[in-house]
Amino acid sequence: MNKRSSKQLLGRTAKVIFFLLVLVVFLFPIYFMTITALKTRSEIETRTTIYPHELNMKNFREMTRGPWKRAIINSIVVCVSSVALCLPVSFLAAYAFSRRPFMGDIHLYFWLITNRMAPAASFVLPFFAIYTNIGLFDTKLGLLFSYTLFNLPLAIWIWMSFMEAVPKEIDDAAFLDGFSVWRYFLRVFLPVLKPGLITVAVFIWMFSWTEMMFAVNLTAVASKTLPAQLTVTVMRLGYGVDWGMAAAGGTISIIPGIVLVIFTKKYLTRGFVPLRRL
Amino acid sequence: MARVEMKDVSCSYDGGMTYALRNVDMTMEQEGRYSLLGPSGCGKTTLLKIIAGLLEYTGDVYFDGQNMREVPIEDRSIAMVFQSPVVYPMSVYENLLFPIRREKLASQERERRVREISSILELDPILDAPAHKLGPADRQTVALGRALIKEAKIILLDEPLTSIEAEKRLVLRTKIKRIQEEQHKVFIYVTHDQSEALTLSDRIAVMNEGRILQFDTKEHIYEHPAYLFVGYFMGSPGMNMLEGKAKKGMMDFVDFTLPVPPDYEEYIGRHEEFEMGIRPENFTVSTRKKRDFIPFYCMDIQEKGEGLRILYLTSKEKRNELKAVGTFPDIKSGSEVWVLFPAGKIRIYDKESGKTVL
Missing domain, CATH: 3.40.50.300 (P-loop containing nucleotide triphosphate hydrolases)
Structure with a gap:
């Protein structure tokens, strides 16, 4: 083996070791959370082990029934309905803002964006007061509405950045060729905007999935979502923190994020960088 | 149809x-x-x-x-x-x-x-x-x-x-x-x-x-x-434009004069100021003094391609600049040249509106 190739080999080994270390640093918390969920309560509370000495499925079994099961279902329902509501609404709004100038459009758009700038906490009390009066407290519909306040501006903003990259001539060409507006959306505009569609859907989903401020304060029992249910593990009086349950709930809660990122990474990394012109 | x-x-x-x-x-x-x-x-x-x-x-x-x-x-x-x-x-x-x-x-x-x-x-x-x-x-x-x-x-x-x-x-x-x-x-x-x-x-x-x-x-x-x-x-280079005045039955361009082309005699008789346009390829350029030719100085020559050259000309007192296009084999940059303005190619425009007067 000559000097140069041995040097190369050394360099490559160093690189591999470096990235393995980085991987360990990033993955260890997730690993530790997952195995904690699989430990018995006494093992968690008496010593620190890096693998479960006695496998305990009770925590995960707990996830499939009672309040945990309900919380997971609630989360999924709220997320799916958020995407179902905000995706089409934000698409149409963004189309109007980017393609059909109307009086005061800039001001309306700016007002929408500013909604996103206030902290969620400043909306919680008014929402609570209104919801308890009109019967939306502790309902999934109530949560959906409050999430829409935050989801819509961001979604419109992302759509706009994608739409601006599509030349307006494609609209004109399609109308000259006899497309109706809806057929144009379906056959031309949306296919071109597929990365935008996926990015917007992922952002709406992830906001709704991880949101806690509204979830904790606008629900009581029936409509608790997963993040709200997670807080319960810390707050059970006289019982201490239920680490096993917290870890099991935490593990479940990161699954959608991992799945989404794996399948949509290609689009998300392109994200806000304006598209290649069509 | x-x-x-x-x-x-x-x-x-x-x-x-x-x-x-x-x-x-x-x-x-x-x-x-x-x-x-x-x-x-x-x-x-x-x-x-x-x-x-x-x-x-x-x-x-x-x-x-x-x-x-x-x-x-x-x-x-x-x-x-x-x-x-x-x-x-x-x-x-x-x-x-x-x-x-x-x-x-x-x-x-x-x-x-x-x-x-x-x-x-x-x-x-x-x-x-x-x-x-x-x-x-x-x-x-x-x-x-x-x-x-x-x-x-x-x-x-x-x-x-x-x-x-x-x-x-x-x-x-x-x-x-x-x-x-x-x-x-x-x-x-x-x-x-x-x-x-x-x-x-x-x-x-x-x-x-x-x-x-x-x-x-x-x-x-x-x-x-x-x-x-x-x-x-239209044209590259475009039409030459010179500001002129009517003076004693001639067109006066400060440092040279030209006879009024027959088509424009009536207009120039009535208007004192006008603009003259002439295409760069309509000039005849000579290295020697000839009758009716106006003396100019050749400042620069650029190749236009296809054997054509663009002459950048300036009049005696540098009051007027012209571009001329042609083959011009014997013209050298920095020399004195004589330029003929063919009467049939001269166009006169209204000074205010820039519109043709014919």
């Missing part, structure tokens, strides 16, 4: 504060090749979009005598190619098929038309490729194909070559030219490039600041520009 007529057409993008197009009257009598030529922002694309039905306007547009105001765009028998190459996110074949999908044709007939267009435009090798993944030149060719397949009476081309890389531009230009020769339609070509306008049209409308300054055959526009702007815009 397709006759496009515009009567008093105006268009404003800001509700009347400024006008992109002002009181345009224009008639394209029959099928043929037309172009709208002018600098950017002159309103040429606006005019094209109004013909297509894509913009609101005041005034009237008629196709074959029918007012088009209420006619929806898809029923106008119009096809358009845009500046940025627009294709739909489908295969090239489906793109070409799209505009005729609603026509009541046997599917073999549709297929035949797609094949025909694709062979004219040499799209056969990429017929199954996804159109939106092609390069700009190929995408524009597809867009051109989509415009042609409709068998529309009027084809609008909005600077279709501007966003194409230089080496492919000529290929596409040749394709457009061939199609114009084969298909008898109205072609309206918008461009800021006079060489495109000269190659791809027979009649040119020169536009500036929302108005049509002159609409005529290209030869006539070149020989008899209706405005100084037209003379300057």
